[in-house]
Amino acid sequence: MNKMNMELPNELCQEFARILESTPSIINGVCTATRSRTNIHPTVLGRNAQSFMFVPQAFSFENLDATGKALCLGETVVLEEEINPFISCLRENGIIVTALHNHWLFEEPRLMYIHFQSIDEPLSFARKTRRALRVLTKKDVGKSHKDCDNTMGMAEKFCEKFHDILGGMHTFEDGVCTVMDSRLNIKPRVMGRKGRSFLLLPQMFVFESLTEDGKALCSGETVILEEEINPFISKLRERGILVTAFHNHWLFDDPRLMYIHFIKVDNPVHFAEDVKDAMKVLTDNIVKC
Numbered sequence: 001m002n003k004m005n006m007e008l009p010n011e012l013c014q015e016f017a018r019i020l021e022s023t024p025s026i027i028n029g030v031c032t033a034t035r036s037r038t039n040i041h042p043t044v045l046g047r048n049a050q051s052f053m054f055v056p057q058a059f060s061f062e063n064l065d066a067t068g069k070a071l072c073l074g075e076t077v078v079l080e081e082e083i084n085p086f087i088s089c090l091r092e093n094g095i096i097v098t099a100l101h102n103h104w105l106f107e108e109p110r111l112m113y114i115h116f117q118s119i120d121e122p123l124s125f126a127r128k129t130r131r132a133l134r135v136l137t138k139k140d141v142g143k144s145h146k147d148c149d150n151t152m153g154m155a156e157k158f159c160e161k162f163h164d165i166l167g168g169m170h171t172f173e174d175g176v177c178t179v180m181d182s183r184l185n186i187k188p189r190v191m192g193r194k195g196r197s198f199l200l201l202p203q204m205f206v207f208e209s210l211t212e213d214g215k216a217l218c219s220g221e222t223v224i225l226e227e228e229i230n231p232f233i234s235k236l237r238e239r240g241i242l243v244t245a246f247h248n249h250w251l252f253d254d255p256r257l258m259y260i261h262f263i264k265v266d267n268p269v270h271f272a273e274d275v276k277d278a279m280k281v282l283t284d285n286i287v288k289c
Contacts, residue, residue, distance in 0.1 A: 012122065019126035020059055020133075028182055028196040030062040031122070037077055041142035044107045045265050047209035047217040048144045051176045054104065054111065054219070059129060060197040061122040071193040072125035073200070074116045075249070082136050083112060089132035090116050095125070098251040103221070103261045105244045109142050115249040119191055147175060147209055155210045158268045165272040166205050176208040177268065183223050186287045191252045200250065200257060205275060207268040218271035219263045226256055228282050235278035236262055241271070254289035 009017070009024035013031035017024035022033035037055040044054065055077050061070040074095075078086055087097050099115040118125055152175055159177035163170035168181030182201040189195065203222045210216040224232060224246070233243050246260040264271055 016059070016061065016122050016126050019123065019130055020057075021130075022057065022059065027198045028184065028201070030060050030197045032058065032060045032198055033126075034058045037136070039138055039140050040077065040079070040109070040111075041140065041144040042107050042109060042111055043142070043145065044104055044217055044219075044263060046106075047265065048147055049104075049107065049208065049217055049219075050144060051178065051206045051208050051219075053178070053204060053206040053221070054107075056113075057133075058199055059126070060199050061125065062195060062197055063193045064122075068121050069119050070122050070125075071190055071195060071197075072118045072120050072122060073190075073197055073250070074125075074129050075199060076114055076133070076136070078112050078114055078136065079141060080110055080112060083114065085135040086114060086132055089135055090114075090128075093128035093131065094118065095120075095128060095132075096251065099247060099249050101245060101247050103245050104219075104263060105242065117190065117250055119193070151175070151210045151212060154214070155207075155216070158207070158210070158214075158216075161269045162205070162207060162272045165269070165276050168203065175210060176206065179205045183282075185284055186223065186225070186255070186257070187289070188257055189254050189289045190250055195253075200253075202259075205272065207271065210268070214267050215265050216268050217263065218266050218268055219261070220275055221259060221261050222279070222282070224258050224260050224282065225287065226258060229258060229260065231281040232260065232278055235281060236274075239274040239278070240264065241274060241278075255287055 007026040017033035022035040042049045057076045059074045061072045064070045095118045159172040166179045170179045181203040205220045207216040207218045241264045
């Protein structure tokens with residue numbers, strides 16, 4: 001993995017995030033705004049799955065040109081009944097819908113994910129996206145189970161080891177351990193523009209819902225090149241990790257970027273070691289269009 005760089009957001013980035021009611025950050029030099037759909041309370045494999053991995057909303061812009069336009073990207077989790085109203089709003093505003101699919105299996109309620117992109121002025125893209133987001137319900141959906149409070153100390157210790165194995169940046173909050181990095185050796189262009197957004201080049205690994213037996217819901221996602229998919233899948237399956245989806249997220253990208261998602265209820269340290277070993281099949285070479 002490559003070390004992910006973070007800086008303080010500038011005024012444009014802060015306004016972009018404010019419009020989208022999200023938290024601004026600069027990741028890999030790219031303005032990124034994130035939030036979670038906290039009104040959705042899913043379970044996956046019977047365990048609470050309320051981390052950003054499962055209920056994300058993320059938006060970014062990069063490479064402003066002389067006319068003030070940039071490569072703008074967006075992603076949100078949606079419920080099945082929200083899909084077509086949301087897509088219609090995006091299309092009415094000229095935003096390109098690039099993917100619609102699951103990321104996970106064995107979840108309740110059914111979670112789907114929509115990805116979209118545009119070359120636009122960042123604040124214009126943010127306002128258009130905000131209009132589309134208004135069709136999404138704010139009502140509570142799903143019913144989470146009560147997590148075990150007395151595993152918090154164990155979870156925090158596991159998180160340090162989880163991070164030591166997988167590298168990158170990490171956070172631990174409310175029993176959720178998140179490790180994030182970017183595959184910066186991949187240097188894509190999207191719609192003819194260079195891209196370094198975390199939405200393009202993510203590697204993210206999470207564990208949550210730890211129980212007293214030392215097992216948690218462990219999940220992972222990485223950007224992956226076409227030729228890496230099957231070797232990586234074989235490594236995951238050898239370790240009993242469930243591959244839940246692999247697919248594109250964007251259109252008009254070069255090289256072709258694919259994304260793979262995987263889960264297991266496991267000891268987080270064992271999961272991290274298995275994933276680290278599987279990732280040895282991913283190239284560290286510079287990959288350009």
